[in-house]
Amino acid sequence: MPDIGYLSLWIALLSSIYALIAFVVAINTKNKTAFKAAKGGVAATCFSVVLASLILIYLLVTSDFSVKYVYEYTTTDLAFLYKISAFWAGNGGSLLLWALVLGIYTAMVSFAGKIKDDQPRVSRVSSILLINFIFFLGGAMFLSNPFERMAIIPPEGYGLNPMLQNIGMIVHPVTLYMGYVGLAIPFAFAMTSLMLKKTDDSWIKLTRNWTIMAWLFLSLGNLWGAQWAYVELGWGGFWAWDPVENASFMPWLVVSAFLHSVMIQERKGMFKMWNIILIIIAYWMTLFGTFLVRSGIISSVHAFPNTGLGIWFATFMFGMLAWSLYLLIKNAKVLKPQNEFETTVSKESSFMLANILLLAAAFMVFWGTVFPLTSELFTGVKKTLTTDFFNATAGPIMLSTVALMGVCVLIPWRKSTTASLLKSFTIPGVAALAALAYMVYAGISKPMALIGFTVVAFVVTSTLTEFVRGAYARHKITGENIITATGRMLIRNRRRYGGYIVHLGIFMMTMGVLGQLYKTEKTVTMNAGETINVSGYQVTFNGLQQGKEGLNETVFASLGVVKNGQSIGDLKPRVIYYPNKEDPHSEVEYKSTPREDFYVMLGGYENETNASFQFHINPFIWWLWMGAYVIVAGAMLALWPGKGRSALQPSGN
Amino acid sequence: MKKNTKVMIGALVVVAAIAYLFVSGFTGNTSIHVNLKDLVANPTAYDGKYIQTEGKLVNGSTSWDSKKIELRFLVSDGEAKLPVLWKDIKPDNFSGDVIVNISGRYKAGQEFLVDTLLTKCPSKYEGTKKDFK
Numbered sequence: 001m002p003d004i005g006y007l008s009l010w011i012a013l014l015s016s017i018y019a020l021i022a023f024v025v026a027i028n029t030k031n032k033t034a035f036k037a038a039k040g041g042v043a044a045t046c047f048s049v050v051l052a053s054l055i056l057i058y059l060l061v062t063s064d065f066s067v068k069y070v071y072e073y074t075t076t077d078l079a080f081l082y083k084i085s086a087f088w089a090g091n092g093g094s095l096l097l098w099a100l101v102l103g104i105y106t107a108m109v110s111f112a113g114k115i116k117d118d119q120p121r122v123s124r125v126s127s128i129l130l131i132n133f134i135f136f137l138g139g140a141m142f143l144s145n146p147f148e149r150m151a152i153i154p155p156e157g158y159g160l161n162p163m164l165q166n167i168g169m170i171v172h173p174v175t176l177y178m179g180y181v182g183l184a185i186p187f188a189f190a191m192t193s194l195m196l197k198k199t200d201d202s203w204i205k206l207t208r209n210w211t212i213m214a215w216l217f218l219s220l221g222n223l224w225g226a227q228w229a230y231v232e233l234g235w236g237g238f239w240a241w242d243p244v245e246n247a248s249f250m251p252w253l254v255v256s257a258f259l260h261s262v263m264i265q266e267r268k269g270m271f272k273m274w275n276i277i278l279i280i281i282a283y284w285m286t287l288f289g290t291f292l293v294r295s296g297i298i299s300s301v302h303a304f305p306n307t308g309l310g311i312w313f314a315t316f317m318f319g320m321l322a323w324s325l326y327l328l329i330k331n332a333k334v335l336k337p338q339n340e341f342e343t344t345v346s347k348e349s350s351f352m353l354a355n356i357l358l359l360a361a362a363f364m365v366f367w368g369t370v371f372p373l374t375s376e377l378f379t380g381v382k383k384t385l386t387t388d389f390f391n392a393t394a395g396p397i398m399l400s401t402v403a404l405m406g407v408c409v410l411i412p413w414r415k416s417t418t419a420s421l422l423k424s425f426t427i428p429g430v431a432a433l434a435a436l437a438y439m440v441y442a443g444i445s446k447p448m449a450l451i452g453f454t455v456v457a458f459v460v461t462s463t464l465t466e467f468v469r470g471a472y473a474r475h476k477i478t479g480e481n482i483i484t485a486t487g488r489m490l491i492r493n494r495r496r497y498g499g500y501i502v503h504l505g506i507f508m509m510t511m512g513v514l515g516q517l518y519k520t521e522k523t524v525t526m527n528a529g530e531t532i533n534v535s536g537y538q539v540t541f542n543g544l545q546q547g548k549e550g551l552n553e554t555v556f557a558s559l560g561v562v563k564n565g566q567s568i569g570d571l572k573p574r575v576i577y578y579p580n581k582e583d584p585h586s587e588v589e590y591k592s593t594p595r596e597d598f599y600v601m602l603g604g605y606e607n608e609t610n611a612s613f614q615f616h617i618n619p620f621i622w623w624l625w626m627g628a629y630v631i632v633a634g635a636m637l638a639l640w641p642g643k644g645r646s647a648l649q650p651s652g653n
Numbered sequence: 654m655k656k657n658t659k660v661m662i663g664a665l666v667v668v669a670a671i672a673y674l675f676v677s678g679f680t681g682n683t684s685i686h687v688n689l690k691d692l693v694a695n696p697t698a699y700d701g702k703y704i705q706t707e708g709k710l711v712n713g714s715t716s717w718d719s720k721k722i723e724l725r726f727l728v729s730d731g732e733a734k735l736p737v738l739w740k741d742i743k744p745d746n747f748s749g750d751v752i753v754n755i756s757g758r759y760k761a762g763q764e765f766l767v768d769t770l771l772t773k774c775p776s777k778y779e780g781t782k783k784d785f786k
Binding site for chain 2: 603
């Protein structure tokens, strides 16, 4: 069976090369037969990479330890779902996952959709995607083969890292890859558009859903990574500005900018070159991310140990960058803008500002990530930038972006007077001042908190007034009751209100982030029977007990936690002992409310009546997770197929 | 003034503000990577500097004071040995052959009080654990 798996990889590789060659022939000779043959190659590629993946899953699930990958990442007693998710636990499997997603996407582009018979387009787009496929699959097959055999078949596997035995392992890598790989498609269409010297924005229209979907998956990937860090790593935080976290955040920022500036290209024919540059950057960053994890060039919690893939990916990465820039410069003429800025303060200038801010944030993060390399290159001394750098630079920029989001919605597409603009600021302005007054009254004094929450109050109010204004206008015109009017308004303008809902989600997440300004932490050793005060919570340690989790021994603490006379539960932070690992693995316990999270980790113990604990009180974390789900809901609304999604209606004012 | 020009000037102002933010972000936020060997050989050269270094945990050198919440241990590159103090609970995989990555403001002549402690397993992708103060 493993041999069939490896054979399938070979078939996939050869089919993809065959398809690529056939497409190139079709491009040069315009031959229809070559085109059909190429598409056949794509189908064979997709089929064989899917087959290889299914075989790997089969090997993992049946614990075939003759295969090194299965030995390295599973044991027979591993839960079923984790046996499957072990697919992407290692370097080779994760590369195969990338190739799998890419293979399926390439087949979708070649066979489905409106353009499947558009030979010039499909040939070029598919060729670009196939080149990507060949590189990723080739990397897996020759430098990190997931089907490699063991010399001797061991009786039991080594096992999956306990940190990976979390639901995050099942969803985080897959959604992230679907996001990363999804960006290859608008990139391929953009390059094709340049090659065909098209002056229109058809490439944007054709890939709009792919881009939103990729953005949505990147959002989910980032969200689930953060949640996983929070519940699994035990340090009470959710984001550490680790290089690989940054690698999935930067494309998200760039694509967020892209999703907005394409609206300007659509309506006003501006920002054409800028949009191509953005998609090149976004795509390049997906390659950069994969390069970072596998090259060993930067130390990170996520990195695979030295895999020999550094040079392979560096070559591909810089090669694609050089080629796309060459195409851009060569065809710059077709990207002339059709309009100018209508007024200084206009939708297009505020979108441009949004782009500047988002790209600036991405730049800060990028610089901070590669600083160990650049500092060594230019000064000979290797330095790192601490998390404070990122918080001090990207933080204010992102808060400014949030503020801009609340201002932007109030700026109409058409020309308007300064007076009417300021009038629309009134209600949000009042809300902001009220929030500020309340905070001062409540004794909040940290400047960042005062500014931050005031901004949140402003932007939430301004966005909600858009909903209210729109629903009320519809209700007046159609006579529908306000609820029906609101519902119909949302459904008939899905792009617009989907986007606004995404914005509301971001505001909620901002609250979660700002809450960190007031987090508290306490590390303490307690004796059984003792009660201590942790930020208003009365915590009683009732001793340690032994337990079992699956086949693993555990030691858990019993903590009674009371706040304001009410018990919030009997928390059991614990350590789990795994047979193959020398050290136990801690599992945190936490109770979450919209106000704050009570979070505790068992740090170590002398005997069953004496143990050390680390407590974290994290205000507003609940809003961080909820906000992310609201973002997902908004994006799904925007993506919902059917009528009512096309035009961007001018606002009522 | 043309509309385009006004917008461009506005954009330049914003970019200048961002550039200022960027440059000021470096102050006090860089940590220098130092070889353990260098650090132990030239402690005064790094006195007062915020540094990051790495080495193997010396087996048996760990001492944990649960009352004071103080973890003391030695980090070594095979020859040089550095005494380290971490005022927090012991991280998860803190034994055997583990590689420890530490950062903090170094003071010559004292044990190194660190505010970041990262553990890495040398052999396979065992992953790493990050601990922060």
